[in-house]
Each structure stands twice: as structure tokens, then as C-alpha cells.
Amino acid sequence: MESQAQDSVRRLIVLSGIRPTGPLHLGNHLGAVRDWVDLTNRGEYDCYFFLANLHMLTTRSAALHTEGKKSGVDPKELYDDQVGLVLDLMAAGIDPNKALIYAQSTIPELTELMWLLATFTPVSRLEGMHHFKEKKGKLEEEGVGANAALLTYPVLMAADILGVQADIIPVGEDQNAHVEYARDMARAFNREYGDLFPVPDVWQTKALRVPSIDCSGKMGKSHPEGSVFYTDSEKVIRQKFSRAVKATANPPRTQSDWRNDPGDPATCNVFSFFDLVGSSEDKSWAEAGCRGATISCGECKARVAVLVNEIMAPIRERRLSLETDIGRAQAVEILHEGGKKARGRVQEIVTRAKEMVGIPAF
Numbered sequence: 001m002e003s004q005a006q007d008s009v010r011r012l013i014v015l016s017g018i019r020p021t022g023p024l025h026l027g028n029h030l031g032a033v034r035d036w037v038d039l040t041n042r043g044e045y046d047c048y049f050f051l052a053n054l055h056m057l058t059t060r061s062a063a064l065h066t067e068g069k070k071s072g073v074d075p076k077e078l079y080d081d082q083v084g085l086v087l088d089l090m091a092a093g094i095d096p097n098k099a100l101i102y103a104q105s106t107i108p109e110l111t112e113l114m115w116l117l118a119t120f121t122p123v124s125r126l127e128g129m130h131h132f133k134e135k136k137g138k139l140e141e142e143g144v145g146a147n148a149a150l151l152t153y154p155v156l157m158a159a160d161i162l163g164v165q166a167d168i169i170p171v172g173e174d175q176n177a178h179v180e181y182a183r184d185m186a187r188a189f190n191r192e193y194g195d196l197f198p199v200p201d202v203w204q205t206k207a208l209r210v211p212s213i214d215c216s217g218k219m220g221k222s223h224p225e226g227s228v229f230y231t232d233s234e235k236v237i238r239q240k241f242s243r244a245v246k247a248t249a250n251p252p253r254t255q256s257d258w259r260n261d262p263g264d265p266a267t268c269n270v271f272s273f274f275d276l277v278g279s280s281e282d283k284s285w286a287e288a289g290c291r292g293a294t295i296s297c298g299e300c301k302a303r304v305a306v307l308v309n310e311i312m313a314p315i316r317e318r319r320l321s322l323e324t325d326i327g328r329a330q331a332v333e334i335l336h337e338g339g340k341k342a343r344g345r346v347q348e349i350v351t352r353a354k355e356m357v358g359i360p361a362f
């Protein structure tokens, strides 16, 4: 690990964030949150997990505001999503007694650090980021423009990371470019002013991208029909897989005469789920059955739904039992306590950074 500024006795710091845009889904779970639980339970690291609520605001559209319309981000809904996200993280298995859970907005010093890092960042680097181009393109398709905060999204993300001197960043592979940028920021600062920031590493047990069930890109909160959420019942999971007409092989196998219509698993979205949630026996069963036309697409989808449900059932049960007034009040308290502790650390580090740059609070 390349950590120039690391104090040899301190425990390594794990940090990751997630935007409160709605309930967590299988993609978040397999791509990131499962690793968060695992890293926390090892007991070797100081773990920081936060709600990236400032990042959440970046997809608000600038154009709507100039036209005098509302942005579509409802404050009440956003509040509920944040409380719900804490409950989701606990349901996934993150114990707030072992990891800090907090909200980005509790720590104003992060935006100060973001400003310092922005001064090291060429605008062209931000304009070239894949995430920015993709989100900007989507907003433009909707006839509205990207706001300035969307452009500076990676700078705030680097501040989140460097602000606690984090070492290990468990994220899905779509976030790799952002962590690479944070690494460059750590190096740039250290080169200019002396060692302060460890150069963080991405953590992925397995780099994976969970597809949307209905072939509409990656599984994501913005596409409920193609996603399996923590609270989805067994029946809903089954229905989502069975209804996904396009999710079977391309071209789809005949439904009525499937025994005479062998398929090609390599072109099937449902088959790709066996790699994510199945054993090698499950995968061989589906591959042979599809190629040999001994199973129908319906049987294959039903098997995937069972495997997905096996992962989701314990999470769903915990999530439903947390969904009470007491659970919600407890979530707010967890954010409050986690925020106080995380803020203390960020304040120390940002104060140091400002002094090193020569702009202390006089």
C-alpha cells in the first residue's frame, strides 16, 4: 500500500459513502455494502460509512431553476431516504457500535477541504470524467442542464476520503475513476506541502456490476422494475424475474415449444446472475439446460429468483423489524453520534491542511 503519510501505529481506516436516493438494492449489496459488512466485522479497521447527501443534490437540474420550476428533490422525501438508508445499512449487517455511520452534511469542514483540493484540479480533468459526461448527457436528454456541483462531484468525494485520512475505499467498480482522482489529490497535496494524506486504495473482493433484471443497464435505484430492493418480498422478487421478458436469451426462446428451441446462455441477462448469486453447480445446471433445451426460461428465472431470495431474506427480515418509530428515532441518533465523532477527526485534519497551506483560521 502506497501510504506516505501513514503513522505506523494507527489502525487503517476504511471509508465509503452512498447517496440517499432510495432503498438499497442487490447491486449496492453485492457491489459494495457486503464488503463494508465484512471489513467492519474483521475488527481490524476503523470504519467510516456515510450518507453522501451533498452528492445526492448534484443531479438536481440547473435549468429547471432558471426556468423558475422546482428541482424535483423533495426535502421531506430526502429526509426519509436518509433515515431509511441508515436502517438499510443496519439490516445489511453494519453494526453502528463497530462502525461510524454519519451524514456528509454534518461535517462542513469537508466542503472547506474540497475547496483546497479544487485548486489543484484542472477543469479539463473534471470535464473528462466518465461519471460527469454520463450524468450530464442524461440531464441534457431530459432537456435540462448539469449544475456546477455535478462537475465538482469528484472533488467532494476526494475530500470525504482524505478528510479522515482514509486508506481503504470499498466501492463498486464504477467508482474506481473517482478513487484514482482522490489518489492523485493526495499525492499532489503531499508533494506541495509535505506528507499529510495516505494514498487510498480501492477495495473490491470481486469487481462486479449487477445488471438491471430487464436489460436496462446496471441495476440502480432509479429503475425499480429492474432492481431487487432490500424490502422486496419473495413474491415480488419472483415476479420481477418472471416478468422480465427481454431478460431471457436474445433472441428469446419460444415459450410454448421450448423443448425444441435450445438457447445461448452467453446472450442471456438472467444467466449472468448465476455468476453473481449461484454456485458452480447452479451455473452448470442452467448452462446445460438452456443449451440442451431441457429447461424452460421460466424454470431458469425461477431458480435465479430463489437464489436471490436466499441472500435477501435475512436482510429483508431485519429491515422490516427495524421499520418502527423506535427504529427511525434510533437511526437519527446513530447519525448524530456518528457525525460528532467523524467531524472531530475531520476538523483536526482540515485544520492541519489549512495551516500547511498557510491559510489558518486567524
Ligand code: ADP
Pocket: 017, 018, 019, 021, 027, 028, 029, 030, 031, 032, 033, 170, 171, 172, 173, 174, 175, 208, 209, 210, 211, 218, 219, 220, 221, 222
Ligand atoms: P445507485 O446507482 O443505485 O444510485 P450508488 O451510485 O449510490 O447506487 O452506489 C452506491 C455503491 O453501490 C457504489 O459503491 C456503487 O459502485 C455500488 N453499486 C451501485 N449499483 C451497482 C451495481 N448495479 N452493480 C455493482 N455495484 C453497484
Ligand code: TRP
Pocket: 015, 016, 017, 018, 019, 052, 055, 156, 157, 158, 160, 161, 169, 171, 175, 178
Ligand atoms: N460517489 C459514490 C457513489 O455514488 C458515493 C461517495 C461519495 C463515496 N463520497 C465517497 C464513495 C467517498 C466512497 C468514498 O456511490
